[in-house]
Every structure is written in structure tokens, then in C-alpha cells.
Amino acid sequence: MTDLIAAPNFAARPRQSILTTSTQMKRRNAAETRFRVYGVIAIILSLVTLAIMLFTILRDGVSTFHQAQLAFPMELSAEVLDPKGNRDRSEMAKITTVGYQKVLAKAFAAELDRRGIAQDGLSAKEIGELISKDAAGVLRAKVLANPALVGTVIDAQVLAAGRIDGFLKGRVTLKTAERDSTIKPEQLLLAEKLHKAGLLSSAWNWGFFTNADASDQRPEAAGIGVALLGSAYMMLMVLVMCVPVGVAASIYLEEFAPKNRWTDAIEVNISNLAAVPSIVFGILGLAIFINFAGLPQSSSLVGALVISLMTLPTIIIATRAAIKAVPPSIRDAALGVGASKMQTVFHHVLPLAMPGILTGTILGLASALGETAPLLLIGMVAFVDNYPAAPPEGFMDPATALPVQVYSWASRADPAFIERSNGAIIVLLVFLVAMNVCAILLRRRFERRW
Numbered sequence: 001m002t003d004l005i006a007a008p009n010f011a012a013r014p015r016q017s018i019l020t021t022s023t024q025m026k027r028r029n030a031a032e033t034r035f036r037v038y039g040v041i042a043i044i045l046s047l048v049t050l051a052i053m054l055f056t057i058l059r060d061g062v063s064t065f066h067q068a069q070l071a072f073p074m075e076l077s078a079e080v081l082d083p084k085g086n087r088d089r090s091e092m093a094k095i096t097t098v099g100y101q102k103v104l105a106k107a108f109a110a111e112l113d114r115r116g117i118a119q120d121g122l123s124a125k126e127i128g129e130l131i132s133k134d135a136a137g138v139l140r141a142k143v144l145a146n147p148a149l150v151g152t153v154i155d156a157q158v159l160a161a162g163r164i165d166g167f168l169k170g171r172v173t174l175k176t177a178e179r180d181s182t183i184k185p186e187q188l189l190l191a192e193k194l195h196k197a198g199l200l201s202s203a204w205n206w207g208f209f210t211n212a213d214a215s216d217q218r219p220e221a222a223g224i225g226v227a228l229l230g231s232a233y234m235m236l237m238v239l240v241m242c243v244p245v246g247v248a249a250s251i252y253l254e255e256f257a258p259k260n261r262w263t264d265a266i267e268v269n270i271s272n273l274a275a276v277p278s279i280v281f282g283i284l285g286l287a288i289f290i291n292f293a294g295l296p297q298s299s300s301l302v303g304a305l306v307i308s309l310m311t312l313p314t315i316i317i318a319t320r321a322a323i324k325a326v327p328p329s330i331r332d333a334a335l336g337v338g339a340s341k342m343q344t345v346f347h348h349v350l351p352l353a354m355p356g357i358l359t360g361t362i363l364g365l366a367s368a369l370g371e372t373a374p375l376l377l378i379g380m381v382a383f384v385d386n387y388p389a390a391p392p393e394g395f396m397d398p399a400t401a402l403p404v405q406v407y408s409w410a411s412r413a414d415p416a417f418i419e420r421s422n423g424a425i426i427v428l429l430v431f432l433v434a435m436n437v438c439a440i441l442l443r444r445r446f447e448r449r450w
Helices: 023-065 097-115 124-128 134-145 162-168 185-197 225-256 261-274 278-292 300-324 328-336 341-369 373-377 402-410 415-446
Strands: 066-075 153-159 200-204
Touching: 023 066, 023 415, 066 097, 066 162, 097 124, 097 134, 097 153, 124 185, 134 153, 162 185, 162 200, 162 415, 185 200, 225 261, 225 300, 225 341, 225 402, 261 300, 278 300, 278 373, 300 341, 300 373, 328 341, 341 415, 373 402, 402 415
Parallel strands: none
Antiparallel strands: 066 153, 066 200
16 A cells, blocks of 8 residues: 555545546646736737837838939039139138038029029028028039039039928928928928929938038938948957957856856856946946046047947857857767867867857847947047048047937937937948848858757
8 A cells, every 4th residue: 555545534535537627727727828818918019019119210210311402503603613713722712611602592593583483572592591501511522622613504413401301201391380490481382382393302312321410500411421430440349359358258267267266256247247237338438548548539449448348248148158058068079089178179169159159249249339328428429520530540530329329319409300310220220130130140050950
């Protein structure tokens, strides 16, 4: 007789078939069902939130990639642009953008008169305000680069003012223009006539990818060119500084370092550094790299050093996890046939851990690409309208980064800058998605199953 049968009151317990669902089983099944429902609800809420966020960004940012332009013939008057007639660049450079703006406004008004477009009592100044203030600077640079253009008639294609661009995109209306000090309803009505006449159109905005930041007076000319180059410089240096150090440290800690209190302390500190808020690294970079080392503020080098300090713990943790995932039998087999410890690690362990190492590294760099807080503290939020030079000198030049540019535009009052901040977010998301896809492809390419 077993202990179970000998237990008190065993015979008194009701016997029940295993094919019959008991009350306890019903409660357990109900709990599992509720848990599944909670999980599905959580996933649906997450997807809905993501969809709302992406819809909002795309709705407000896709229009950034198209820009209003004015096209009309223009005579480059020699009397205004080169009074002495010498075609000397040094003498022509004395003519400021004010003179070029007058040439643009005069040619634009002449084209309206030639086509018989009613101007609704607008003054010459108000008609000229339909042209972007950036157009005069672009025209001046073009003429100084080729003085032979003076005295000729060219087909000018210039940016329209920001409010006119907003009118074509539906952001500015006649009702809002009544309360806007920078535009009049009559100017919008004239813009509508120009659009019907073919003088005003919306074209692909290549300048958004190539132009630098612009002042509040010409938001239509603002671009992410400097931010893209600054981000590329930073990520290049982060890649060079982080990956070799992070992978080497991971290999040593996981395969060669003795297990004692010193290595335990190092591992704890690495885990703690990975959890430190990014703003703390910005304070550290400001104190050490700028105030103590004297490196130039808002340079790509300082930004890369700060981002490297923040990314290095993440890469070390991901690399160690990938190395640890390699089965111990691989090491035992290699050592059993006479391989040294170094040969075992570099010939057997690392090739098998490479997918995880590459994935962790790329995801760490993708996370670093979107960091903003530490870069704000080292001055990369400053207005930068000049491209940094080519490497290595360009690493020391003032620059900005894509997430910082998004923050800068979002903090400005003009709706055109808000539109551009959403456009920059779209570009940043494209880069992040591309890096994540690259990580997945590399994992599948190098993955080995055992």
C-alpha cells in the first residue's frame, strides 16, 4: 500500500475522471484566457499608438519635400550689378543682396505686367515680398561665380516666400492671413493667380537635403545638409572608437579575465553605465572635453567622444551576450583537438558570435544616432550655416546633428519650421529603419545553427 492510499481521508475524497473539467481547471483556463486577451490588447494599443504617431509625422512632414517656386525671365541689369562695367568680381562683390533683391522684384513685376495679371492695388514692395529673401543671396553667388551673366536675360527659378509656400500646402489661408503681420490676403490672392498662370508651382525640394539652416526670416530655405554631414562625421568616429574597444573588452572579460572581485566590479560598473541617463554624459563631456581639455565647442569630435562614452557599455553588453550564447561544447571540442585558448576564441567562438556582435553594434549605433540631450550640453544646438571642412580638419569645425536640428526647428514659432522638423524626423526614421534592417540581414547572413 502506497503512502497516497494510506493518507487520511483518501477514500472519502470524490473521484473524478480526467476527462471532466474541474472547477480549479476552469479557473486556471479562464486566467490563461484573460492573460492572452490582455496581451492582445497591449499589442493592439501599441500598434495604434505607433500608427497615430507615424500618421501625424507623415501628415505634417511629407509636404517638406516639396517647395513653392517662382519662375520668370529676369534681366541682370549691368547698371545695378556692375556699374563700372569691368566685370571685376571684387568690385561686383560690393553690391549687396539688397541690390539683387531690387533686380528680382523689378523683373517679377515686369513679368506680371507683361502677362496682364491684376495686382489688386499691391505696392511694388508687397509684390516683391512674394519672393523668398534667400533668392537674392543665391542669385548674387551665381553672378559672382560667373560675371558673364551680367547684362543677359536668364530664366530665374527662385523660392517663394514661406507664407506663399504654406498657402499652396493649405497651411496658410485667407482667414489666417488677416491676423498675420507678414502676409496680406491680397498677396495670397495674387499667389493664386500666379499658380493658375504657371508662374508659381510646387517642385521637389532638393534644397532640404543640401541647404544649411536658415534664419527665422527665410524658413523656406532651411535644410538639413549640415546636420546630415555632422551626424555622418560623428557616427564615423563613434564607429572607429567604440567597436574595436567594445569588442576587445568583451572578449577579454568573457574569455580571458580571471573571475575575482576586480572583474566583478568592472562588470557591475559597465551595467551601471549602460543605465546612466544620457544627459549625465553630456555634463561629463562639457566638463572634461570642453572645459578641461579645451576642445572646440559644438565640434563633431566632442560630440563623437560623448556619444562613444554612452554607446560603449551597450556594445560591450551586447557583445558579451553574443559570446556567452556560443555553446561550451564548441570550446571544449576545439581545446580537445589541441587548439590554444587564443585559437579557440578567434577561430571558433567569434565566428559563431559574429551575428550577435554585429546586431548589437548596429543597434547601439542606431540608438546613438537619435541622441539629443548630451549634444545640447556641448553646444551643438548652436545655429550653424556653414558646412564643416573635409576630414580630418572638419572634425574640429562647428557642426550640428540631425536630432539636434529637429529640436532646434521644433522650438521655433514659425509653422514652416515645425513642418521642417517633421520632415527631418522622417529622414531620421528612414536611417534608423535602414540600420535595423541591416542588422537583421547581417544576422541572417552570418547566423549558424547547431
